[in-house]
Amino acid sequence: MKSYIAIIFVIILSTSCSDLVEGINDDPNNVTQSSFGNVLTGAEVGNTLFQSGESSRRAAIFAGQYTGIDRQHLGFTTYSVISSDFDGVWSDSYVNALRNTIVAEEVANDENLEGISKGITLVLQAHVFGSLASLYGDIPFDEAGNFLISDPVFEDQIEVYAKIQKQLDEAIELLNSEIDRPEAGADIYFNGNPDKWIEAANTLKARFYMHTKNYQKAYDAAGRGISSIDNSMYSPHKDSDDAGNLNYQFFIGRGETDVVVSDFMVSLLNPGASNPIAANYRGNTKTDETGRYNYLFVTNTAGVQPNTTNGFAAQTAPAPLVTYEENLLILAEAGFRVGGFDTGLDNLNRFRAFMATGGYLTNADPAQITYEPYEASDFEAGGMENPDSISRENALLREILEERYVTLFGQIETFNDTRRTENETVVRVPVMPNTGDLLPQRFLYAQSEINSNNNVPDPLPEFFEKTPVNE
Numbered sequence: 001m002k003s004y005i006a007i008i009f010v011i012i013l014s015t016s017c018s019d020l021v022e023g024i025n026d027d028p029n030n031v032t033q034s035s036f037g038n039v040l041t042g043a044e045v046g047n048t049l050f051q052s053g054e055s056s057r058r059a060a061i062f063a064g065q066y067t068g069i070d071r072q073h074l075g076f077t078t079y080s081v082i083s084s085d086f087d088g089v090w091s092d093s094y095v096n097a098l099r100n101t102i103v104a105e106e107v108a109n110d111e112n113l114e115g116i117s118k119g120i121t122l123v124l125q126a127h128v129f130g131s132l133a134s135l136y137g138d139i140p141f142d143e144a145g146n147f148l149i150s151d152p153v154f155e156d157q158i159e160v161y162a163k164i165q166k167q168l169d170e171a172i173e174l175l176n177s178e179i180d181r182p183e184a185g186a187d188i189y190f191n192g193n194p195d196k197w198i199e200a201a202n203t204l205k206a207r208f209y210m211h212t213k214n215y216q217k218a219y220d221a222a223g224r225g226i227s228s229i230d231n232s233m234y235s236p237h238k239d240s241d242d243a244g245n246l247n248y249q250f251f252i253g254r255g256e257t258d259v260v261v262s263d264f265m266v267s268l269l270n271p272g273a274s275n276p277i278a279a280n281y282r283g284n285t286k287t288d289e290t291g292r293y294n295y296l297f298v299t300n301t302a303g304v305q306p307n308t309t310n311g312f313a314a315q316t317a318p319a320p321l322v323t324y325e326e327n328l329l330i331l332a333e334a335g336f337r338v339g340g341f342d343t344g345l346d347n348l349n350r351f352r353a354f355m356a357t358g359g360y361l362t363n364a365d366p367a368q369i370t371y372e373p374y375e376a377s378d379f380e381a382g383g384m385e386n387p388d389s390i391s392r393e394n395a396l397l398r399e400i401l402e403e404r405y406v407t408l409f410g411q412i413e414t415f416n417d418t419r420r421t422e423n424e425t426v427v428r429v430p431v432m433p434n435t436g437d438l439l440p441q442r443f444l445y446a447q448s449e450i451n452s453n454n455n456v457p458d459p460l461p462e463f464f465e466k467t468p469v470n471e
Helices: 006-016 035-052 054-062 071-077 083-110 115-136 157-175 194-211 215-222 246-252 263-269 290-296 324-339 341-356 392-407 412-420 447-452
Strands: 066-068 233-235 259-261 297-300 303-306 319-322
Touching: 035 054, 035 083, 035 115, 035 233, 035 246, 035 319, 054 066, 054 071, 054 083, 054 115, 054 246, 054 412, 066 071, 071 083, 083 115, 083 447, 115 157, 115 194, 115 412, 157 194, 194 215, 194 319, 194 324, 194 412, 215 324, 246 303, 259 303, 263 290, 263 392, 290 297, 319 324, 324 341, 324 392, 341 392, 392 412
Parallel strands: none
Antiparallel strands: 066 259, 233 319, 297 303
8 A cells, every 4th residue: 555644644633633532531550651642542533534434434325325316426326436436445444544553553562562552553453454354355464554565465355354363362362461551541442441442352353253254253252242332432523623423524514415314224214104115114013213213314405314413423423333232233143143043032132122221322212212022923924023924033134134234324334244145135134236236245446556556456356246255
């Protein structure tokens, strides 16, 4: 990657994101007061930009959750894409996110920091690499972010996933030490709490095992993963122009005329007469999705868009990166796939119990929330969750996959799920192509990378060409 502006970007981020960390309590036991703290903050802001900015929004378009109605986003919806369309998101990932996490590790090494500080940098790198591999397929890994290598080699996607798992194992080992915690406020995700970082690392391991369909290892890792919503990795935001939620910044700006929530996504959650496809509504006598609909969406002159007032895309709304709700649903799906019906149902009901208390819905009205536990009979032929009389196993898996689809709204993972389960026609979320008969399969390599790196794959993979893990 031609990422020569990375160091400058770190410095800019470190000085411009003070609003994000304002008010974090000082740690009286802190022993690490150094420039590493500034670099770490910049790396985490860069990660937030990649994970919850344009890449996630574009992934959600390709997963059928958003519809572009004007300008470039209309082209994404009609699948009229070219390599140069991806220059910006490639830079978000490899420069703003990955290179800055590598700089953070380098500074930690320069300052003889090991333990917690270095472990955090490795989790951040794994987070970025995993998202990159999922979106692009083969990517630079070993040679990525090295200024001395002008043409980094692209490595096989499946091998990259294996290296990411080793990277996370190393990170967990470092985080288990009790040394070199970052200075207070430098880590905007967890304020240097190693236990929360360990749980997040395990949920990332589970996520990436899901990508490669290693469901047993995904289930095992999720069992050590995020154990409460308080331990979720959410990126904080403030009520200022340069520190507000990225969806807020987009939809309050030009996004209001460019992108709306798709009719399909709306239909799953809208309990009212305005539901565009009423038969799709997920609600039943045990489920009321009114509260979730009002958390996620509002209706304005453009159509249905994310709630920028007091919900999902509010200016101060934290951005979900690696969460308790995702971990619970990994346990549900992977548990079903390796442990059978009862394991899957028990874990789905754990998620529903969480949602019954408001879950991740920060503006929840208890009167608009119902998530009663399901029983096995609800999935039998003709039952509440099986009106078309498929097998009870398929009915349960279908419900779990649909729950993941709506819970992870607007995140990269929805695109990963639609591709991973595309061949499971009975149970997959029935996202249909916007045009033609093929669903998108990958982000295209950036034209800027094609022009500057002699090791870019040749021939270039096409937009509808599956990545190795989904073949």
